[in-house]
Amino acid sequence: MTDPLDQRRTLADIALLFELSLAAGTSIDLQTNCRRFVTSLMARKNLDLAQIWLRADATEDRGAAGPATDALPYHLAFAAPTAHVGVTTLGADHPLLARVREERAFRVAPDAAEVAALLGGGGLTRGTCAVFPLPPRGFLVLHASHEDVLAEAREVRQLEAVTAKLAISIEGCLAHAQAMREIAERRKAETERALAQEQLHHAQKMDAVGRLAGGVAHDFNNLLTSILGCAEILERDAEGDDQRALLELVVGAARNAADLTGQLLAFSRAAPLDVHPVPLxxxxxxxxxxxxRTVDPQISVELDLRLGADVAxxxxxxxxxxxFLNLGLNARDAIRGAGQITIRSDRVDLDEEACRRHGGEVSPGxxxxxxxxxxxxxxDPQTRSRIFEPFFSTKQTGRGxxxxxxxxxxxxxxxxxVITVQSRPGDGASFEVLLPITDSPRAIEGDDVALTGQGAILVIEDDEQVRMVVERMCARLGYQVAVTASGEEGLAALDAARPDVVLLDVRMPGMGGHETLARIRERDAELPVIVVSGFVEEPELDAMRRLGTAGFLQKPVALAELSRALRAALGDSSPR
Amino acid sequence: MRRWRPRGIVPGLSRLPATGHERVPDPTVDGFVRAATRLVARLGAGGQLLVLVAEDDAPDLTALVAALAAQATVPFFGGVFPAVIEGTRQHARGGLVVWLPASGAPRVVSGLDRDTIQIPAMAGRQGGATALVLVDGLARSLASFLEALYDRLGNTVAYWGGGAGSLRSGPRPCVFTEAGVFQDAAIVALVPAAASLGVRHGWTKLVGPLVATRTSGNEIQELNWERALDVYRAAVAADCGREITEEGFFEVAKGYPFGLQKQGAEDVVRDPIAVGPAGSLRCVGDVPENAVLSILKGVPEQLVAAAGAAAAAARAVGAPSRLSLVADCVSRAIFLEDRFAEELEAMDAARGDGASQIGMLTLGEISSQGNGYLELFNKTAVVASVPTDEHVVTGSE
Structure with a gap:
C-alpha cells in the first residue's frame, strides 16, 4: 500500500480530478465530451482502451428518465481506440450487465478470462479491466496493459468519483440531443405540412382549370361532331376531285381541332379511359x-427499358x-442543336414516406x-412550377x-x-412518370377500318346537328336509324319498338343520360346502350357503367370508331 | 522501478530476422544509393530501408528519392533530421541507411495541417509488431494524427519514432517514401517484431502545480487565469537569474519546459518555443485546456542518467536484440551542448547488450510509453530495442 499521506500523490490526484471534471463538461455534444474526457483520462492514466456503453433507451425515444429497464440491450456509444472494438451491442442477458445494474464500480483481475469477455472479442485478452457505472443508463470500461494501472482499490474509487461527473454530462447531452431531435421532427412536420398545403392548392387549381377546359371541350366537340360527320358523309358522295379535295381539307381541319379538344379533355381528366393492361x-x-423518326438527326434518342415484357x-x-410522345416532343423542343433524349424505365416500390413526398397522390405499392x-x-423554378398548366408555353406564339x-x-x-419534373436552367430536364403496376400484360393492337352492319339503332341526342350527323353515319354503315331529341322521347320510342342498340348522349336538358339509362334498365336489362359524350366526368360514367353499358364513344366520333362500337355491341365479329 | 509487460518475440519465427545499417559520411545521392544497394545485397530484398538524412549539406530529397526508387529493390522511407546518431556519436552531416524487416510497404499519411486526419487501412500483426513513425515535426496537427493512428492500431503494435525537419530552416518537405517527398505528413512503417521501449527525460519539477486555464491546440494562452507569459516569467525569473524577453524567450525556455502529469511515469514534457499573440506560449505538442502543469528544470547529470535509464528500460526481455533505435530530442543536445556525447555513451552503456545504437535527433519524440497511450514527447529520449539475432554493418570494412 502506498503512503496515504503522500502529498505529491494527493496533489496529482487533485490535478487529475480537476482536469477530468472540466473535460467532461466541455460542450453539449455527447461525442465531444466523451472524447475529451476519455482522451485526458487515457493520457494521464496511461490506459490503452476506454469504451462507453449506453442503454438502448439513451439514444432512442427516451421519454422521462425512468427506472432502469433490465430488458434493454446496451450499445457502444464511444470507443478509443476503435481498433479494439469487437461487439457493439451487449444483449440484456450479458453477464456483465447484472453487475453493472448494481451501479458499483468493479475491477476484473489481471489476465482473467473475464477481460476477453468484457471486451467482446476486440483482440485484447490480457491486462486489467475496470468497469464504472454511468448512472442511470451507462457504464465505462477501462483497460490497461500496464501492471500498476487500475491496480489499487483507492484508484478505482477515485475514478468512480470522476466518472460520476461524466455520467451527469452524458445525461445533459442526451437531453439536449432529444430536444434537438424533437425540434427537428417538428420542423420536418411543419415543412411537410406546408408542402402538402402547396400541393393541395396546386391540385385544386388544376382541377378548377380542368373543369373549365372540360366544359369548353364539351360544346366544342358537339360542333366538331357535326362538322366531321357531315364532311365525311359528303366526302363519300362528292363528285369530282375538287369537291373531294376541299372536303378532305375540312375533315383534316376538324380532326386537328378534335385532337386539341382531346388534349383539353385529357388534361381535365374528363375523357373516359379505355382501360386494359398495357405492357409499358x-x-x-x-x-x-x-x-x-421525328427528331433532328443531331439529337440522339436512347432507350434503356428495364421493366420487362411481363410488367403492365x-x-x-x-x-x-x-x-409519352408528348414528353418526347417536349424534350425535342427543349434541345437547341445537338443533344440527347433518354427514356429509361424501371420498377420502383413506393412506401408510405415516398407517397407522402408525392403529396399523397399515390398509394404505396x-x-x-x-x-x-x-x-x-x-x-427556372418559376417555369417549372407552371409547366403542367394548360395554355402555359415558353414556345414562340404559334409554335405550341x-x-x-x-x-x-x-x-x-x-x-x-403521378408526374414530376426536375430541371435547372442549362441543365436539361427530367420528367418522371410513376404508374401503378398491374398483372396480365396484353399485346398492343389497332384497327382503323369502318365496318358496316345490320340492325336497328335508336339515337338519343339533344343537339340537332349531332343528331343529324349520327343518323347519317349509322345509315351509311347500313343500319336502320331512329332519332330522338331527349331522354323522355327516347324512352317513348323504346317502348314503341325495341331497337338492337341505343346511342345515348349524357348531357341533355331535362332527363340526362344517366337517368335515361336507369329508366331503360328498368325496362330492358339486356339492351346494348353505347354512351356518347363530349365531356363526362369519370364518376358519372362509372355509375352508368354499373347500370350496364356496351361501350363509350368520345365526341367527335369518327365513322370507323362508331362502326366498331356498334359491331361490338351487337356481338358481330364478322368482317363486312 | 516499474516494468512494462514484455511483448516477446514473433511466434512462428524459428529465428529472429537480421537487421543492418551503413553510415553515409558524405551527403551525396550516390552515397545513399550505394549504401542501400550494399545492404540489400547482404540482407536480401525482403525488408525495407529507413533512410536518415542529416541536415547539414543534405542532398536534394527529390533527387535522392528518384535515385533510390530507381536502384533500390526494396521499399524505403525516411526523413531529414538535425543530426543522425551512430553508436555514441551524432553526425550533423551525411546520414544512415538502415535495413529492417518489413510488414507491408510504408504508408504515407498526409494532411497533418488539417484538423481531421485520415489514416489509411493498416493492421497490426498477431504476435506483435512495431510501428516506426516519422512525422513532419513542425506540422500543426500532430496530436490529432497520433490520436487517429492509435485509434487505427490500438496497442496491437509498439510505437517508436519522432519529428523530422529543421529548427534552422523552418517548415519544408522533410519526410519521404518512394511515393515522393512530403511536408505536413507522416510515414508509418511496420516491422514484424515487437520492440521493447524505454522513455525518459530526467527534467525535474521546479514550479507547480499550474493550471492551463485557457489553451488552443499547442498554444497556452492563460496559466492560473492570467496571461501565460506573465505567469511563466514570475515562475522562472528567480531561478534563471535573467530577464525573460519575448525576443530572447527560447534561450531561457529551452531550460524550463512544461510537464504534463502522467501517472506512473515522468511528466510528459511540453517545450515552449515562442511567445505568441497576447502573451501566449507556443509549445511543441498540444496542451489540453485545464491540464495541470509543472515547470521543469534541466540538470545535465539528471538528463544523462535519464537517457541511460531509457536505454536500460528498453533492453529486451526474453528476446535478444542487436539493434537499438534512438530518437533523442534535438533540444537535449542544444541544452547539454558538449555533454550530449555523455548521454549517448550513457545509453550505450546502460543497455549493456552490445547492440548497435542508431537513430536521430528529433523535433518531438513518439512512443507508446511501453504499452499504453500513444504520446508525442518533447525533450525526451525514446529507445526501442528491436528483437534480432544479428545486425550487419556494411561499408565499414
Whole structure:
C-alpha cells in the first residue's frame, strides 16, 4: 500500500480530478465530451482502451428518465481506440450487465478470462479491466496493459468519483440531443405540412382549370361532331376531285381541332379511359421509335427499358402513348442543336414516406417508373412550377398550344399515377412518370377500318346537328336509324319498338343520360346502350357503367370508331 | 522501478530476422544509393530501408528519392533530421541507411495541417509488431494524427519514432517514401517484431502545480487565469537569474519546459518555443485546456542518467536484440551542448547488450510509453530495442 499521506500523490490526484471534471463538461455534444474526457483520462492514466456503453433507451425515444429497464440491450456509444472494438451491442442477458445494474464500480483481475469477455472479442485478452457505472443508463470500461494501472482499490474509487461527473454530462447531452431531435421532427412536420398545403392548392387549381377546359371541350366537340360527320358523309358522295379535295381539307381541319379538344379533355381528366393492361416497355419502345423518326438527326434518342415484357399498367393505350410522345416532343423542343433524349424505365416500390413526398397522390405499392430526360435548355423554378398548366408555353406564339404537358399531366393523373419534373436552367430536364403496376400484360393492337352492319339503332341526342350527323353515319354503315331529341322521347320510342342498340348522349336538358339509362334498365336489362359524350366526368360514367353499358364513344366520333362500337355491341365479329 | 509487460518475440519465427545499417559520411545521392544497394545485397530484398538524412549539406530529397526508387529493390522511407546518431556519436552531416524487416510497404499519411486526419487501412500483426513513425515535426496537427493512428492500431503494435525537419530552416518537405517527398505528413512503417521501449527525460519539477486555464491546440494562452507569459516569467525569473524577453524567450525556455502529469511515469514534457499573440506560449505538442502543469528544470547529470535509464528500460526481455533505435530530442543536445556525447555513451552503456545504437535527433519524440497511450514527447529520449539475432554493418570494412 502506498503512503496515504503522500502529498505529491494527493496533489496529482487533485490535478487529475480537476482536469477530468472540466473535460467532461466541455460542450453539449455527447461525442465531444466523451472524447475529451476519455482522451485526458487515457493520457494521464496511461490506459490503452476506454469504451462507453449506453442503454438502448439513451439514444432512442427516451421519454422521462425512468427506472432502469433490465430488458434493454446496451450499445457502444464511444470507443478509443476503435481498433479494439469487437461487439457493439451487449444483449440484456450479458453477464456483465447484472453487475453493472448494481451501479458499483468493479475491477476484473489481471489476465482473467473475464477481460476477453468484457471486451467482446476486440483482440485484447490480457491486462486489467475496470468497469464504472454511468448512472442511470451507462457504464465505462477501462483497460490497461500496464501492471500498476487500475491496480489499487483507492484508484478505482477515485475514478468512480470522476466518472460520476461524466455520467451527469452524458445525461445533459442526451437531453439536449432529444430536444434537438424533437425540434427537428417538428420542423420536418411543419415543412411537410406546408408542402402538402402547396400541393393541395396546386391540385385544386388544376382541377378548377380542368373543369373549365372540360366544359369548353364539351360544346366544342358537339360542333366538331357535326362538322366531321357531315364532311365525311359528303366526302363519300362528292363528285369530282375538287369537291373531294376541299372536303378532305375540312375533315383534316376538324380532326386537328378534335385532337386539341382531346388534349383539353385529357388534361381535365374528363375523357373516359379505355382501360386494359398495357405492357409499358413495349409501348415506350413504340414511342421511342416514332420519336427517332421525328427528331433532328443531331439529337440522339436512347432507350434503356428495364421493366420487362411481363410488367403492365392498367391504362388506356392510346392515351399513354400520346402522353409519352408528348414528353418526347417536349424534350425535342427543349434541345437547341445537338443533344440527347433518354427514356429509361424501371420498377420502383413506393412506401408510405415516398407517397407522402408525392403529396399523397399515390398509394404505396409497385410502380412503373418512366424517366424522359433531355439535354436541353432546362427551366427556372418559376417555369417549372407552371409547366403542367394548360395554355402555359415558353414556345414562340404559334409554335405550341400549351396543351401538350397539360394533357400529359391529366393522362397520368387519370391513370392513378403521378408526374414530376426536375430541371435547372442549362441543365436539361427530367420528367418522371410513376404508374401503378398491374398483372396480365396484353399485346398492343389497332384497327382503323369502318365496318358496316345490320340492325336497328335508336339515337338519343339533344343537339340537332349531332343528331343529324349520327343518323347519317349509322345509315351509311347500313343500319336502320331512329332519332330522338331527349331522354323522355327516347324512352317513348323504346317502348314503341325495341331497337338492337341505343346511342345515348349524357348531357341533355331535362332527363340526362344517366337517368335515361336507369329508366331503360328498368325496362330492358339486356339492351346494348353505347354512351356518347363530349365531356363526362369519370364518376358519372362509372355509375352508368354499373347500370350496364356496351361501350363509350368520345365526341367527335369518327365513322370507323362508331362502326366498331356498334359491331361490338351487337356481338358481330364478322368482317363486312 | 516499474516494468512494462514484455511483448516477446514473433511466434512462428524459428529465428529472429537480421537487421543492418551503413553510415553515409558524405551527403551525396550516390552515397545513399550505394549504401542501400550494399545492404540489400547482404540482407536480401525482403525488408525495407529507413533512410536518415542529416541536415547539414543534405542532398536534394527529390533527387535522392528518384535515385533510390530507381536502384533500390526494396521499399524505403525516411526523413531529414538535425543530426543522425551512430553508436555514441551524432553526425550533423551525411546520414544512415538502415535495413529492417518489413510488414507491408510504408504508408504515407498526409494532411497533418488539417484538423481531421485520415489514416489509411493498416493492421497490426498477431504476435506483435512495431510501428516506426516519422512525422513532419513542425506540422500543426500532430496530436490529432497520433490520436487517429492509435485509434487505427490500438496497442496491437509498439510505437517508436519522432519529428523530422529543421529548427534552422523552418517548415519544408522533410519526410519521404518512394511515393515522393512530403511536408505536413507522416510515414508509418511496420516491422514484424515487437520492440521493447524505454522513455525518459530526467527534467525535474521546479514550479507547480499550474493550471492551463485557457489553451488552443499547442498554444497556452492563460496559466492560473492570467496571461501565460506573465505567469511563466514570475515562475522562472528567480531561478534563471535573467530577464525573460519575448525576443530572447527560447534561450531561457529551452531550460524550463512544461510537464504534463502522467501517472506512473515522468511528466510528459511540453517545450515552449515562442511567445505568441497576447502573451501566449507556443509549445511543441498540444496542451489540453485545464491540464495541470509543472515547470521543469534541466540538470545535465539528471538528463544523462535519464537517457541511460531509457536505454536500460528498453533492453529486451526474453528476446535478444542487436539493434537499438534512438530518437533523442534535438533540444537535449542544444541544452547539454558538449555533454550530449555523455548521454549517448550513457545509453550505450546502460543497455549493456552490445547492440548497435542508431537513430536521430528529433523535433518531438513518439512512443507508446511501453504499452499504453500513444504520446508525442518533447525533450525526451525514446529507445526501442528491436528483437534480432544479428545486425550487419556494411561499408565499414
Amino acid at each position: 416497355d413495349a409501348l415506350v419502345a413504340q414511342v421511342g421509335a416514332l420519336l427517332e 399498367v392498367l391504362g388506356d393505350e392510346s392515351r399513354l402513348q400520346s402522353a 409497385a410502380f412503373a417508373r418512366v424517366r424522359v430526360t433531355d439535354t436541353g435548355v432546362g427551366m 398550344t400549351g396543351l401538350g404537358l397539360a394533357a400529359v399531366y391529366g393522362s397520368v393523373s387519370s391513370h392513378g399515377g
